[in-house]
Amino acid sequence: MAKVTYKRELTALLVIDPYNDFISEGGKLWDRLKAVAEANACVPHMVQVLNAARKAGLRVFYAPHHRYRPGDYETWTYIAPIQTATWSRKTFEYGTWGGEFRGEFEPQRSEIVALEHWCSSGFADTDLDLQLKNHGIHQLIVIGLIAHTCVEATVRFAAELGYQVTMVKDATADYSDEEMHAALDVNVPNYASAIVTTKEIVESISSL
Amino acid sequence: MAKVTYKRELTALLVIDPYNDFISEGGKLWDRLKAVAEANACVPHMVQVLNAARKAGLRVFYAPHHRYRPGDYETWTYIAPIQTATWSRKTFEYGTWGGEFRGEFEPQRSEIVALEHWCSSGFADTDLDLQLKNHGIHQLIVIGLIAHTCVEATVRFAAELGYQVTMVKDATADYSDEEMHAALDVNVPNYASAIVTTKEIVESISSL
Amino acid sequence: MAKVTYKRELTALLVIDPYNDFISEGGKLWDRLKAVAEANACVPHMVQVLNAARKAGLRVFYAPHHRYRPGDYETWTYIAPIQTATWSRKTFEYGTWGGEFRGEFEPQRSEIVALEHWCSSGFADTDLDLQLKNHGIHQLIVIGLIAHTCVEATVRFAAELGYQVTMVKDATADYSDEEMHAALDVNVPNYASAIVTTKEIVESISSL
Amino acid sequence: MAKVTYKRELTALLVIDPYNDFISEGGKLWDRLKAVAEANACVPHMVQVLNAARKAGLRVFYAPHHRYRPGDYETWTYIAPIQTATWSRKTFEYGTWGGEFRGEFEPQRSEIVALEHWCSSGFADTDLDLQLKNHGIHQLIVIGLIAHTCVEATVRFAAELGYQVTMVKDATADYSDEEMHAALDVNVPNYASAIVTTKEIVESISSL
Numbered sequence: 001m002a003k004v005t006y007k008r009e010l011t012a013l014l015v016i017d018p019y020n021d022f023i024s025e026g027g028k029l030w031d032r033l034k035a036v037a038e039a040n041a042c043v044p045h046m047v048q049v050l051n052a053a054r055k056a057g058l059r060v061f062y063a064p065h066h067r068y069r070p071g072d073y074e075t076w077t078y079i080a081p082i083q084t085a086t087w088s089r090k091t092f093e094y095g096t097w098g099g100e101f102r103g104e105f106e107p108q109r110s111e112i113v114a115l116e117h118w119c120s121s122g123f124a125d126t127d128l129d130l131q132l133k134n135h136g137i138h139q140l141i142v143i144g145l146i147a148h149t150c151v152e153a154t155v156r157f158a159a160e161l162g163y164q165v166t167m168v169k170d171a172t173a174d175y176s177d178e179e180m181h182a183a184l185d186v187n188v189p190n191y192a193s194a195i196v197t198t199k200e201i202v203e204s205i206s207s208l
Numbered sequence: 209m210a211k212v213t214y215k216r217e218l219t220a221l222l223v224i225d226p227y228n229d230f231i232s233e234g235g236k237l238w239d240r241l242k243a244v245a246e247a248n249a250c251v252p253h254m255v256q257v258l259n260a261a262r263k264a265g266l267r268v269f270y271a272p273h274h275r276y277r278p279g280d281y282e283t284w285t286y287i288a289p290i291q292t293a294t295w296s297r298k299t300f301e302y303g304t305w306g307g308e309f310r311g312e313f314e315p316q317r318s319e320i321v322a323l324e325h326w327c328s329s330g331f332a333d334t335d336l337d338l339q340l341k342n343h344g345i346h347q348l349i350v351i352g353l354i355a356h357t358c359v360e361a362t363v364r365f366a367a368e369l370g371y372q373v374t375m376v377k378d379a380t381a382d383y384s385d386e387e388m389h390a391a392l393d394v395n396v397p398n399y400a401s402a403i404v405t406t407k408e409i410v411e412s413i414s415s416l
Numbered sequence: 417m418a419k420v421t422y423k424r425e426l427t428a429l430l431v432i433d434p435y436n437d438f439i440s441e442g443g444k445l446w447d448r449l450k451a452v453a454e455a456n457a458c459v460p461h462m463v464q465v466l467n468a469a470r471k472a473g474l475r476v477f478y479a480p481h482h483r484y485r486p487g488d489y490e491t492w493t494y495i496a497p498i499q500t501a502t503w504s505r506k507t508f509e510y511g512t513w514g515g516e517f518r519g520e521f522e523p524q525r526s527e528i529v530a531l532e533h534w535c536s537s538g539f540a541d542t543d544l545d546l547q548l549k550n551h552g553i554h555q556l557i558v559i560g561l562i563a564h565t566c567v568e569a570t571v572r573f574a575a576e577l578g579y580q581v582t583m584v585k586d587a588t589a590d591y592s593d594e595e596m597h598a599a600l601d602v603n604v605p606n607y608a609s610a611i612v613t614t615k616e617i618v619e620s621i622s623s624l
Numbered sequence: 625m626a627k628v629t630y631k632r633e634l635t636a637l638l639v640i641d642p643y644n645d646f647i648s649e650g651g652k653l654w655d656r657l658k659a660v661a662e663a664n665a666c667v668p669h670m671v672q673v674l675n676a677a678r679k680a681g682l683r684v685f686y687a688p689h690h691r692y693r694p695g696d697y698e699t700w701t702y703i704a705p706i707q708t709a710t711w712s713r714k715t716f717e718y719g720t721w722g723g724e725f726r727g728e729f730e731p732q733r734s735e736i737v738a739l740e741h742w743c744s745s746g747f748a749d750t751d752l753d754l755q756l757k758n759h760g761i762h763q764l765i766v767i768g769l770i771a772h773t774c775v776e777a778t779v780r781f782a783a784e785l786g787y788q789v790t791m792v793k794d795a796t797a798d799y800s801d802e803e804m805h806a807a808l809d810v811n812v813p814n815y816a817s818a819i820v821t822t823k824e825i826v827e828s829i830s831s832l
């Protein structure tokens with residue numbers, strides 16, 4: 001894998017689904033994520049990368065999953081299994097604490113929150129691609145949840161749309177080592193131009 | 209132009225931008241739209257079509273323009289002239305009356321409001337295409353504002369994406385007869401399979 | 417996983433990348449695919465599903481990968497690792513036998529071949545979604561190559577775009593059991609509404 | 625309208641549908657286009673802009689309409705009126721002179737020809753957006769045919785996708801002054817950041 005160099009004005013941090021339901025004690029899915037997330041120091045790493053990006057003056061984008069609202073799916077003729085699961089759990093319920101970003105990931109002024117995505121990819125049926133283009137971005141540094149669903153989907157779509165992707169492998173997590181492995185070792189290497197640690201990316205962007 | 213027949217389960221009404229700022233006395237753009245809209249009986253016709261669609265059991269979708277929020281455009285490197293205009297006027301300002309749908313167009317339970325569009329097409333960078341697919345829709349009956357911008361753009365995109373479009377020509381309006389003419393007589397006939405009056409479409413869907 | 421029922425006029429078979437380079441003796445990647453493909457009886461199963469689909473009168477679509485042509489990538493600033501690999505191997509070289517579909521998968525009159533895809537998803541940057549819509553299709557039965565790249569990508573995109581997907585698990589193959597497992601057992605179950613055998617899908621569609 | 629400045633590495637020339645059927649004596653549609661095209665010196669201007677772009681080292685992209693092939697539309701359930709017209713005329717028939725680019729617009733090595741578009745927008749259901757991103761392009765200079773269909777559609781889509789557009793108003797043509805006016809004076813000003821003459825754009829890009 002070639003070493004990627006970043007140009008500050010072309011590079012953005014993309015934070016995927018930093019919801020309390022995923023990564024905060026008491027969140028609906030935290031118990032399922034906890035083992036991998038803690039082994040990976042996922043949340044502290046996400047915070048480190050975010051802080052380094054802000055300090056380096058990189059533009060920060062958020063790709064938030066759809067937050068559950070009553071009536072969302074009742075009328076759909078076609079629905080994917082992952083959406084049926086989200087529906088039954090009311091994950092990221094709108095108006096609840098679980099449907100808010102964990103405190104450290106509160107977007108700051110001039111950071112961009114894309115429209116909510118309905119399935120897994122932050123790009124599908126949202127304005128993420130438009131917002132990145134409006135800001136002249138071509139290089140994406142990706143952190144967030146969950147490795148084999150929304151993160152992998154967003155990385156795949158980014159590559160399909162022409163973006164150069166860097167995946168931060170210890171700033172993500174999953175329900176199991178197997179799913180983490182499928183995402184980070186089997187699939188993402190085909191689509192991300194670099195797969196790095198938090199330590200490595202913080203060094204790279206701190207020197208921009 | 210061939211006569212279009214509708215299948216109830218494949219057909220939806222698509223209502224574009226029925227905001228107070230456009231079509232209510234006191235709205236930011238009403239004074240510019242008023243002459244054409246009143247000559248056309250645009251608002252009463254829109255209401256008639258909506259009521260007929262509901263009565264016939266057609267699915268109803270709304271394609272709402274982005275509502276202005278502070279900070280929306282300040283960071284954009286690239287912006288289209290129509291967005292600069294929207295920005296300067298703060299059209300459809302979020303949290304204000306002008307940014308609400310006119311009362312008659314309040315979505316009912318089980319009607320679908322797509323994500324807000326940033327430019328003119330209700331499809332671009334939104335979930336409108338997804339929502340139509342989820343509901344099995346292929347035939348669109350289009351009403352709303354403004355003929356040569358959001359309406360024409362949405363009709364063009366719909367055709368490019370494979371939908372069959374019917375435009376209701378007296379349930380739209382524009383700033384001038386010239387712009388109305390450019391949309392309804394010059395451009396939309398290339399992309400809409402039928403261009404009909406309110407009277408005609410109400411008859412067609414009432415018999416479904 | 418709920419049992420899926422198919423409506424003939426809404427259902428299509430989607431055949432992904434049935435190139436000689438993948439699935440014919442002498443193809444550039446056959447040696448890497450052979451073990452899994454033969455254990456799975458991948459090619460005979462693909463043929464069985466195709467024949468059953470044709471016999472049942474289902475519409476058939478093909479999603480072909482870009483065939484290599486000189487000059488394709490030399491000017492690109494951004495390129496995904498999987499594209500660099502394709503480039504270096506000149507996979508599916510245009511005008512060569514490897515870049516042709518294996519004989520059994522020669523499209524028949526009235527079968528649709530989508531535009532070539534540049535990365536992995538048959539939907540990205542092609543007319544596949546349009547062609548499916550033009551033909552009124554909502555349910556996709558997916559066969560072809562390779563499980564964890566083009567097949568998984570196409571299944572993921574299909575779900576994101578609102579299609580209902582059935583994956584035929586013994587009518588695909590991969591370079592290794594691990595990659596096959598990552599696709600079929602870890603990821604595709606989130607996006608495909610059914611994962612079935614050739615025997616099962618042939619029964620289902622034969623009774624349509 | 626603000627003055628646009630171009631950065632060479634961000635800017636591309638986009639040439640739309642320079643087919644013999646449109647702009648060569650003997651082409652299927654030349655007789656309908658001739659009056660406006662000649663009054664506008666459309667073809668000589670297109671050549672001037674192309675030459676200036678090449679001399680300035682700008683990247684050149686082509687957005688070609690689908691070339692007619694037998695069987696294209698017979699199976700479609702949904703089809704737009706403009707496609708029915710193309711079908712009946714067999715415009716840009718594949719393998720014929722009318723379906724080739726006029727000689728002066730033969731793409732050179734390292735110029736990019738996007739996938740063929742089925743309706744009017746060069747972006748819809750093609751790889752044009754991907755190819756522009758792969759090459760880091762954000763600013764488009766647009767020339768070609770026909771003003772109120774493919775050109776306007778491509779300009780509208782470009783703006784919706786986040787590109788900054790410059791329209792060269794005397795390097796396009798149309799069937800009538802009315803249609804030309806609808807495109808260039810009514811609609812394109814909302815989506816193109818600049819509308820310029822050939823003389824103006826040649827000066828701008830010659831100084832890059």
